[in-house]
Amino acid sequence: MKTRILGFVALGTVVAATAVALFVVAPDLNQGDAQRIMYPHVASAWLAYLSFGVTAISGIGWLWKRDLRFDAVAVAGAEIGVMFTAFAIWGGMMWGRPIWGVYWQWEDPRLTTTALLLALYVGYLLFRRLTDDPERRATRAAIVGIVAAVDIPIVHFSVEWWRGLHQTATIASPDRVLDPAAPPVFVGTLLGMLGAFTIAWLYLMIRRYQLARAEVAREEAVRIERLMAARAAGPSAEVAR
Amino acid sequence: MPQTTIYVSPRSLGAPDRRPPSVRTTDLARLFAGSPALAGVSIQVEAARTIALLGPNGAGKTTLLRLLSTVIRPSYGSAVVDGLDLTRNTDLVRERVAYLSHDTGLYDDLTARENLAFAAAMYGTPDGTARVDRALRDVGLDDRAADRVRDFSAGMRKRLALGRILLGSPSLVLLDEPYAALDTEGMAIVDELLVAWREAGVSVLLASHATDRLAPLLDGRIVLERGLVAAVSGEGVGSAPPSLPGVPAPAAEVAR
């Protein structure tokens, strides 16, 4: 029931934050209306990183405590993280076309990093499907999730250098809004969007976690049922024949 | 009974009646892709016993041996080897268990001697070179020591895999169909090995269909059928029926 209330709160804040970002806040002097894309873009990117961090920490938790609830959190983080990563990329592209003139700006480190994140975690989700046994799946996925998370800062760092060492000319970056020199109205709108998306994220994480638990519980029930049926049938092959 | 000259590594095992049981399992179960290969096995094997694991194909013999060898982890239930829990003390169990599987685990591109030398390095066998030579002689492969395993027959591969076990110092030896693919001479070597392990106080659990041949070498028998214990007979071996009511505690929640 509490989760349901959280869902309504999420819906309300997301609608409100979207309305403010689209219709209330004035357009940016340089970027015009395209700057409105920044708000959900930055919020999505932040939640993508948060999700993948949660997945990695849950992986460590599973390896440490061997409690399958950790794995349910891990899969929730990965799936929702992939979704927000896709949103961040889409937002970045829609912003890039009017501002940079191209959908894909290779010199923007964040966009490139995000694309690699998408590849890393789509791989993680595909990989999860290949193991039937819940515990073995949790172990293998935990390891892949941890190594992927370890890779993220290196990816970010290297892409940043790639641009930085390459040439000193700075280009406009999507999260220029975070600049301390930005007008407080813009910062406020961004924070509002961040908060609204984070509440929605929390709601989705809880629901996805419940789904993962239910799936495992159903798998487990089938396994126990088969095991008990085998025990009840007894060792003698003649009975069955 | 054949007289043995086979060299089995010394491991100070103590008097059999003062050692913990070699194997004790409780409701041990393992599922593959959702279907139980081992449905719930509770057995006990006393120290220094040679026990045969009998039963039709698909009865769970190989699964039980693989579980005890630590190659695979149990889905449910628990197992203790030499008083050490299989999932909690896996490293210690590995030092005490040797396992001959259907696959020989040999490297085709290495010679027989190189294969054993690698195993000796992995076991940290003291006096490695001498022990490798000795093991090759004990399994009757000393004249083929410099040949690559790729050219070996199935029987020779099996002999070499048996020789590898002699390089460790196990207190429990698990053999899956040790007689399969062997010629008369090879089968005699397995007989000799069983005697040597018995004399050294090493427990042996072997899955086999060669019941007549084994009869004089055995202490007891465990018959598996459909993933459960169907019967137990002989000395130093016992079993309990699997627990039925309620839900068994998942192995992973207990493990580690």
Add this chain to the structure above:
Amino acid sequence: MSDAEFVIAAYAVIIGGLGLYTVALWRRLRSIHGPDDEAR
């Protein structure tokens, strides 16, 4: 400058995607739980 089509495209996909994912999640939960414990 307006660039309205890009703003609309961005918001439609992101906000719409959030909504679609939420609905899909509900359906998956319902199909595994049965209809009555949606209110948990």
Add this chain to the structure above:
Amino acid sequence: MSAVRAEARTALAIARKDALAELRGRHAAVTTLFFSAVVLLLFGFALGPDSARLAAAAPGLLWLAVVFSGILAVNRLHLLETDDGALEQLALYPVARRAIYAGKALGGFAVMLVLGLVVLGAVGVLFAVDIASAWLPLLITVVLGAAGIAAVGTFYAGVTVRLRAREVMLPLLMLPVLAPLLLAAVKATAAALAGDPFGELGAWLQLLAAFDVIMLVAGAATYGYLLED
């Protein structure tokens, strides 16, 4: 004997065994070298006959060829263990799991190093790049790059070795992780070939080394979980 020395000895035994099998059977080297040669040729066709453009693209082509054939190589090295249940047997030995990882990674490093040097030479010949004048920084780059591919490849080969969809999953999981290595190695190679005009070579080599160390530690810490089934 101390535990560290015992683990080092285990790792060396595994690496030596892999090297011996590789020298005898040539499972990894022949197919992989041939593959990278074909890849380089196709790059040449794809980027056209303009030799100036090919020379400019040479660092990128070099490392793409090395990374792609590296996937093949680490896969082959792990297949060696699945021949006849050897991986199971390897897991049964009473040795530290990280020592097994280190041994397999060391064997993979040897193969990758040979591969990297040969491909470097081939790039020099095919794309008219002067590799002799910058041989030292190029050598360091190849060594660090080979180590990184071996560290990551050994880990992911272990992750996927038991899967039916191994051939698909290995590159799918491994390539995104290798992106920073590819980037840094290409940049270091380009800088070395150009005589390091902006003084950035050292930074890229440091990034490569950091990548190697982090991935080796992560692989060694987690590989043991992969051996249990």
